[in-house]
Amino acid sequence: MTGFPFTLVGFDMDGTLLDTSGDLAAAVNHALASAGRAELTVDQIKPMIGGGARHMLAQGMARTGGCDEAELDLLHRRLLDYYEAHMTVLTAPYPGALAALDALADMGVTVAVVTNKLEGYAVTVLDALGLTDRFATVIGGDTLGPGRGKPAPDPILEMIRRCEGDVATTAFIGDSVYDVRSAKAAGVPVIGCSFGFLDRPAADLGADAVIDGYDELLAALRRLGRGV
Structure with a gap:
């Protein structure tokens, strides 16, 4: 030393x-797709990472049309469920x-x-x-x-x-x-x-x-x- x-x-x-961008982007896009939203690219999602999953998803929802807190709660759970099963596919x-x-x-x-x-x-x-x-x-x-x-x-x-x-x-x-x-x-x-x-x-x-x-x-x- x-x-x-x-x-x-x-x-x-x-x-x-x-x-971790590939796996996080996949989780965000899974949640977006479940709500009928357009998917985002990994490069679009990268700047959204850092403040936690809910913050990341909220930015993704804002980018694709916005949402209220109840919908964000529902989609946040979907994102987490997907991510739990796919954490290290690309990481x-x-x-x-x-x-x-x-x-x-x-x-x-x-x-x-x-x-x-x-x-x-x-x-x-x-x-x-x-x-x-x-x-x-x-x-x-x-x-x-x-x-x-x-x-x-x-x-x-x-x-x-x-x-x-x-x-x-x-x-x-x-x-x-x-x-x-x-x-x-x-x-x-x-x-x-x-x-x-x-x-x-x-x-x-x-x-x-x-x-x-x-x-x-x-x-x-x-x-x-x-x-x-």
Whole structure:
């Protein structure tokens, strides 16, 4: 660990560690089709990901004509039922993600996942991909209760507590404004991923640094640690 500035690095999941866009888009389109709506492309759905399944579906419904809360409740359940049965058909780690996790582990850095995906779903996906044991903890959007997912600081602070870390030596990696706002509210430096599910240019996320791929992660963390 000599010379490395962080002892704990947290990762968002969808659009950061894993490309889940194909499976999430299929679930959204299943719900849309059940309501007689036109399907959306994966690229149209990608910017909707990050705030949880209901938020994602609400944006999809708005894009195809809108809906009321009762219809959204019904379709949200249909989306979840479909996704539960098709979570890892297309989902895979981003190129270089596993090598970056290995490199951090070799330096004794603790890694964790903080996602707005439901905790049970996050663990199921990580289990299916054989990744769960890599992480000290997995915190989902429902782990701490309503209103305490990202962009609130609570899940990142809970990650630090569970991992017996310190705000001063913790960094976070994500692809959305939810990740950036959560990390900054927790007092933690944050790196944005330009390859994620962006709803705006990566430079506009407000992150302390941006990477275009996992081969850039360790160098970016070292620069953050030096305050560069």
